[in-house]
Amino acid sequence: xxxxxxxxxTNSSAAVYDGHNLRLIxxxxxxAQPAILRSTLFxxxxxxxxxxxxxxxxxxxxxxxxxxEYVWKYIGDAELTFAESGTVTQALYVKVDANAxxxxxxxxxxxLRDRSFxxxxxxxxxxxxxxxxxxxxxxxxxxxxxxxxQPVSHLVIGRPVHYATDPASDALAFQRMQAACRLAGIRSxxxxxxxxxxxxxxxxTNQRAQRALVFDFGxxxxxxxxxxxxxxxxxTFLATDGVPVGGDLLDRRIVMGRLLRxxxxxxxxxxxxxxxxxxxxxxxxxxxxxxDLTQPKYLAIIDEAVxxxxxxxxxxxxxxxVRKNYGLPMYEAVERTKVALSQxxxxxxxxxxxxxxxxxxxxxxxxxxxxxxxxxxxxxxxxRALKAAGxxxxxxxxxxxxxxxxxxPRFVRMLSExxxxxxxxxxxxxxxxxxxxxxxxxxD
Numbered sequence: 001x002x003x004x005x006x007x008x009x010t011n012s013s014a015a016v017y018d019g020h021n022l023r024l025i026x027x028x029x030x031x032a033q034p035a036i037l038r039s040t041l042f043x044x045x046x047x048x049x050x051x052x053x054x055x056x057x058x059x060x061x062x063x064x065x066x067x068x069e070y071v072w073k074y075i076g077d078a079e080l081t082f083a084e085s086g087t088v089t090q091a092l093y094v095k096v097d098a099n100a101x102x103x104x105x106x107x108x109x110x111x112l113r114d115r116s117f118x119x120x121x122x123x124x125x126x127x128x129x130x131x132x133x134x135x136x137x138x139x140x141x142x143x144x145x146x147x148x149x150q151p152v153s154h155l156v157i158g159r160p161v162h163y164a165t166d167p168a169s170d171a172l173a174f175q176r177m178q179a180a181c182r183l184a185g186i187r188s189x190x191x192x193x194x195x196x197x198x199x200x201x202x203x204x205t206n207q208r209a210q211r212a213l214v215f216d217f218g219x220x221x222x223x224x225x226x227x228x229x230x231x232x233x234x235x236t237f238l239a240t241d242g243v244p245v246g247g248d249l250l251d252r253r254i255v256m257g258r259l260l261r262x263x264x265x266x267x268x269x270x271x272x273x274x275x276x277x278x279x280x281x282x283x284x285x286x287x288x289x290x291x292d293l294t295q296p297k298y299l300a301i302i303d304e305a306v307x308x309x310x311x312x313x314x315x316x317x318x319x320x321x322v323r324k325n326y327g328l329p330m331y332e333a334v335e336r337t338k339v340a341l342s343q344x345x346x347x348x349x350x351x352x353x354x355x356x357x358x359x360x361x362x363x364x365x366x367x368x369x370x371x372x373x374x375x376x377x378x379x380x381x382x383x384r385a386l387k388a389a390g391x392x393x394x395x396x397x398x399x400x401x402x403x404x405x406x407x408x409p410r411f412v413r414m415l416s417e418x419x420x421x422x423x424x425x426x427x428x429x430x431x432x433x434x435x436x437x438x439x440x441x442x443x444d
Contacts, residue, residue, distance in 0.1 A: 001150050002444070004437025005140065006158040006194065009109045009246060010219030010404070012037045013431045014144055015438035022204075022435055025144050028052040036430050039109065041136050044102040045123045049135050055104060056328075062101035063325040065354060104328070106288065107248055108133050110220045112173035113164035130176050134183035141186060155186055156441040158194040158433050160221040161242030190444075193240055194218070195225035197436030198402045198427060200235065204439055207233030210397035213385070215415065216433065217405040220246040222378050224385040226396070239388035243381045245374045247405040251334045252285050254362065257370040259334075259349065260284065262358045263318040267311035269304075276305055276315070290327030299323070320353045341367050342407050368410045375410055382418065393418050402427040 003025075005014045013036055014025040026034035030053040042055035050058055103122050111117045111129055119126045145151055163173030174191075181189050195216040202212065206229070214225040223242035227235045260281050267276040280301060283289045292298070302322065306315045321330065333351050340347035346363040368375075386393065399419050405411070406429060415424055428435070 001148050001152055002154045002156070002441035003144055003148075003152050004156045004158075004197070004434050004439070004441045005144075006197070006431075006434040006437060007109065007137065007140075008039055008158070008218055008433075009107050009221070009248065010039060011430055012039045012140065013434040014140065015431070015434040016148065017435075017438040017442040019442055022438060024431055024434065025147050027140060027143050028054075030054045030057070033430075037140070039106070039136065041105040041108065041132060042102050043105075043122050043135075045100070047123070047125060049139065051136050051139050058102060059104040059328065063104075064329055065324050065326075105132055107220065108136065109177075110244075110248065112176045113166075113169040113244075115169070115172065130180040130183055133177070133180035137180060137184035137186065141184065152186075154188040154190070154441060154444075155181075156437045156444070157181070157189055157191050158197055158437055159191045160244075161193050161195065161223045161225075161240045162221070162244070164244055192437055192440050193223065193225065194221075194433045195223040195240065195242075195402075196227075196237060197434075197440060198400065198432045199225050199227045199237070199436065200439045201432045201436035202400055202427060203227070203229055203233045203235045204435075207231070211238075211391065211395060212398045212400055213382075213396050213419070214400045214402065215382075215406055215411075216403050217378075217401070217408075217411065218246050218403040219248050219405070220244065222246065222381060222405075224381055226385055226389040226391065238391070239385045241381050241385040241388065243377050245377050247335075247338075247403075249374060250338060250371055250405065250408065251331060253370040253374070254334050254338060254349075254367065255331070256285055258360060258362055258366065259330075259358075262314055262360060263321060264305065264309070264311055264315040267305065267309045267315060270308045273310075276309065277301065281318075284327075287327040287331040290322060290330075291325075293322040294325075317353070317356050317358055320356050324353065326351065326353050337362060338367070338408075342409055364409065371408075371410060375414055378411065379414055379418070396423065399424050400427050401425070402429055402432045404429050 001016060003014055003016050006012060014027055016023050024035040027037035028034055037052045038056060040051060040055040042050045042058050117129050119128050141152055162170050164170045195214040198216050199212065199214045209229060209231045211228050216223040221242055222245045224240060225237060226239045227237045229235050264276050265281055268274060269276060280298060283293050302319050306312050306319055309315050330351050333349055337347045337349040341364045346361055349360045349362055351358045396419055399415055401424060
């Protein structure tokens with residue numbers, strides 16, 4: 001069976017197509033929408049992997065609200081040689097979180113371009129990035145085969161137009177993704193650019209001559225495809241382009257631009273009024289890096305700051321955020337706030353951390369101010385694609401929006417101003433890419 005797989009930064013989906021009927025695969029029975037799988041991986045202390053909503057649930061149940069407890073752990077001996085005293089044996093110890101039930105990974109796809117991510121220690125077992133992604137892919141394929149009742153003979157996998165703006169990093173990311181597929185044991189696979197797949201999904205049911213621009217805005221990247229359809233709906237692809245701007249980045253804009261003041265930004269310490277170290281707050285830029293602040297050296301800085309600062313309440317909130325593992329709930333609350341701002345002119349961010357609650361009413365205009373650089377980067381990407389296709393905006397007949405971030409009003413307004421609101425059309429924001437990949441798999 002030939003299958004299309006959209007392995008996304010935030011969500012994944014899969015589909016099959018027999019030339020007439022399209023079928024989405026239920027990859028996540030725990031999720032409210034079973035056809036959509038959160039691209040998450042949770043590994044227990046015993047090395048058992050879980051993916052999707054169950055991965056998030058297991059992490060949340062075992063970590064959120066749990067006080068981190070560090071203990072010294074013996075990791076071996078080292079021989080040290082000194083000129084005067086000869087060789088001595090030194091026992092080596094490290095501080096570890098004694099009660100962590102497991103490790104959660106999100107947005108693994110975004111790390112493909114990161115050369116610094118080589119290996120990570122998961123309870124004494126080292127995993128490369130390729131091995132982590134392979135775990136997820138292997139479990140996805142197993143679920144597909146269980147539902148279809150037959151093995152997957154070939155997988156057409158979606159990929160962004162560019163994993164990174166730097167060509168070397170882009171090439172590295174693609175090589176690592178291919179290596180992950182081989183490690184997962186996938187027998188036969190190929191790749192197709194995600195906006196091109198969404199274009200194929202559209203062409204399947206819209207058979208008339210027109211020029212279409214696909215605006216695929218997901219969790220990790222914004223990708224553009226421009227195609228021309230003939231009177232039978234057969235596509236000719238004119239141009240593609242993309243930038244590493246996605247929903248995850250928009251979430252970080254809210255955290256770093258609006259929420260740091262609730263966690264000690266601007267605080268001064270002691271009688272000399274020294275500034276609270278910015279490098280500590282920089283770890284709030286991603287929920288995964290918040291976990292770094294649980295290291296004893298950072299906890300000591302935060303604890304001292306609570307005692308001697310002019311903003312003890314805010315720094316107490318930071319201590320609770322870090323010590324009781326509220327990083328993931330904070331980013332989930334930010335995402336809900338961002339989604340709410342697509343429907344209302346203002347939305348309230350709320351993070352209940354037990355003994356402390358953080359609230360911030362965010363107006364849409366301020367969110368749009370924060371994402372201004374990203375809007376300009378996206379518009380520049382569209383302009384490059386138009387230039388490559390040799391077209392002007394008025395020569396585009398329809399603009400197809402797909403991906404969760406394509407609903408953000410500022411980007412909708414930008415598209416309306418450039419092409420005309422009457423040309424905008426929303427596709428299935430979470431599964432159109434998987435549908436097109438399935439069409440490609442069947443056609444091949």
